[in-house]
Structure formats: C-alpha cells, structure tokens
Amino acid sequence: MPDKINRRILFSRLMVGEPRVEDFKLIEEPRPEPGEGELLLRNLYISIDPGSRARLSGRASYVPAKPLGEVMDAQSVSEVVLSRHPDFRVGELVAGYHGWQDYAISDGRRLSWIDSRQRPISTAIGVFGLPGLSAYIGIRKLLKVTAGETVLISSAAGAVGSIAGQIAKIDGAQVVGIAGGEKKCDFCQEVYGFDQMIDYKSEGSISEALKRACLKGAHVYFDNVGGELLNAAIANMRRFGRILICGQVAEYNLEPGQGIGLRDVSAFISNRLDMRGFVVLDHSEFFEEARRTMADWIKEKKLMVREHIVEGLENAPRAFCGLFRGENIGRSLVHLADPKE
Numbered sequence: 001m002p003d004k005i006n007r008r009i010l011f012s013r014l015m016v017g018e019p020r021v022e023d024f025k026l027i028e029e030p031r032p033e034p035g036e037g038e039l040l041l042r043n044l045y046i047s048i049d050p051g052s053r054a055r056l057s058g059r060a061s062y063v064p065a066k067p068l069g070e071v072m073d074a075q076s077v078s079e080v081v082l083s084r085h086p087d088f089r090v091g092e093l094v095a096g097y098h099g100w101q102d103y104a105i106s107d108g109r110r111l112s113w114i115d116s117r118q119r120p121i122s123t124a125i126g127v128f129g130l131p132g133l134s135a136y137i138g139i140r141k142l143l144k145v146t147a148g149e150t151v152l153i154s155s156a157a158g159a160v161g162s163i164a165g166q167i168a169k170i171d172g173a174q175v176v177g178i179a180g181g182e183k184k185c186d187f188c189q190e191v192y193g194f195d196q197m198i199d200y201k202s203e204g205s206i207s208e209a210l211k212r213a214c215l216k217g218a219h220v221y222f223d224n225v226g227g228e229l230l231n232a233a234i235a236n237m238r239r240f241g242r243i244l245i246c247g248q249v250a251e252y253n254l255e256p257g258q259g260i261g262l263r264d265v266s267a268f269i270s271n272r273l274d275m276r277g278f279v280v281l282d283h284s285e286f287f288e289e290a291r292r293t294m295a296d297w298i299k300e301k302k303l304m305v306r307e308h309i310v311e312g313l314e315n316a317p318r319a320f321c322g323l324f325r326g327e328n329i330g331r332s333l334v335h336l337a338d339p340k341e
C-alpha cells in the first residue's frame, strides 16, 4: 500500500530577484484517494524548470501568474499505485504534469504512457519531454538548420541547449556554444562535440568573443537566455540570419522596468534578420516524429543525454535556485522514488 502521507512543496512567497528556498514551503497532508474514473499516481521524478520562474512574481507570462499556496508545477514521471480508471492499471508508468509532491490524483487527461524506448524513465520528461522537443522542433522545424551553417546556442550545456546543439551537429552545422564556466565549456566540446565554446563568465566583451568565434557571423542563434547575450548575438549575425527566442533565463529574475531590452534594432534592417519566439506546446504535431528520431539517435550514440539528478523532494527548492547559478549540466530533475518492480 502507498504511504498515508503526501508531502507537497507549495509556492509560498512572491519572488523578488533570485529565487530563494524560503519562497517555498514543505507541508504534509493525508494522501488523497482516487474517486470513480480517477487514479492515484506516485511521483518518481519531477522536473526543475527555469521557465517556472516567470510566473512566480505575481505577473503573468504566457500563462497566468501562479497563485500563492499552490503546489509547484512540474512535469512528472509517475507510477500508477491505485486505479479506478478503466484505461490505467496499477504498476504502469506515465508522464504528466503532477507537481512537486509525492502523490497526485489524475483523471487520465494529459497523461502519456512511458514508451519502452524511453529509458531511463527520467528521459520521458527530459530529452523526450519539453526540453528535448523544444530543441528538436526549434532546430529542425523552425530554424531549419542546414549543413555548413554556423549555429550559435546559449545555455549550451543545459537541457534544451545541449540537445539543440547536438541536433545542429547531426544536421551538419558548425556549433558555437555559450555557457558559464570552463568545466561546462570543456564538457560541451568533449561530450557533445561542439566546435567552439565561449565561457561568458570569463569574457570581458561577449560581442568581441562572438566576433572571434564566428568570423563571418552566425547564420542562426538559438537563444535560451535573452539579455546581454542576445544583444551580443544580434551584433554578430550574418545577413538573413535567423534568431529563435526559446527562453529568457537571464531576464526571469528582473523586476518590471529592469529588462535589458534590444539595443540595436537597426541591425534587423541592415542585416535583414528574422527573430521569432515560440512555445513548444504549439507544435504537438511534431512530437511523435521528434521522439522517434531522437530515440534512434540515442541508440546509435549520435545523441548524448546528460541529467542533473538531485535526490529527495525536500531538495527541489534548492535545485530550482541552483538553476540560476548554473549548477546543472543537462536536464535538472529530482528523484523521489523508484517503481515497485
């Protein structure tokens, strides 16, 4: 039988600047019981997502601001432990959105069974979840990277960036990654095979560093960061360059009015640049293709997957704060439990 207690981590204080562990509260409640047509899920892994920060200051992003006192949102890998739903059996493993807690009730909607090709099971919310899908769809479907192009990627050691860079390499591009610190930069070159890396934390001028790395300018910029790195990239694009805004991690902790903004909009005219933003959930028609293709690449050892796994639900807030200090290499996850069998 599952435990009687459900530990849950609530969003308990509006964030100002960098997130702190005190912005969250761990509570214990009686474990919920599934009603007719419902199932009880036990979370095995939960995700730690920088994009969640955008909702935690009391302001809306592309989703409404998160109310105080709610359990923190996350993607989850879970085991069905009780089922009163005709389509789900005890012991099945599913991926969904069940937050920072031990147990959750589901009515079966927005759940997907974990494919036997998706091993380890944590990859269902990593390379086969929103980060990997963002990378695949960004590089292949939106930016349409082609062989010989120079592709610049920020947060290149992260969950999205590391997969995006490797797909660009598979498609024959030259990849220039940007990441914080020598260790991450070395890792990206040695393990992911990126052609050049720029350690933005040790460069006096990022724009000068980009100029040296992309002598004729970049054809493509896959941006996970925004802020000064975006301005430096815009200054170093080729004519007809394409920029994809995937994330803004350098801006999430800023208050209204502190945003860095675009410095040189005229570069869009002089270099005929295109820039677009995207939300991966708008492109679900590509999910099946992306998962199948990436599973094949992993099997063929063309795509390397790295996860940053922290142990224990109680450490989720620390892991979240650590994202903004660059503590993760690859997908940040928390491990809560193992499946029964």
Ligand SMILES: NC(=O)c1ccc[n+]([C@@H]2O[C@H](COP(=O)([O-])OP(=O)(O)OC[C@H]3O[C@@H](n4cnc5c(N)ncnc54)[C@H](OP(=O)(O)O)[C@@H]3O)[C@@H](O)[C@H]2O)c1
Binding pocket: 049, 050, 051, 052, 130, 131, 134, 155, 156, 157, 158, 159, 160, 161, 178, 179, 180, 181, 184, 224, 225, 245, 246, 247, 248, 249, 250, 251, 278, 279, 280, 281, 323, 324, 325, 326, 327, 328, 329, 330, 331, 332
């Ligand atoms: N548009 C979509 O549909 C979609 C979907 C998924 C994710 N995203 C976005 O994609 C981005 C990457 O997400 P992820 O899950 O892959 O996270 P991640 O890159 O694995 O982790 C965050 C990384 O951001 C870097 N960082 C933190 N603060 C920074 C700063 N001030 N300047 C530069 N870099 C900073 C850190 O790496 P360093 O050590 O290199 O600084 C940190 O490791 C996020 O912005 C996320 O919101 C968008």
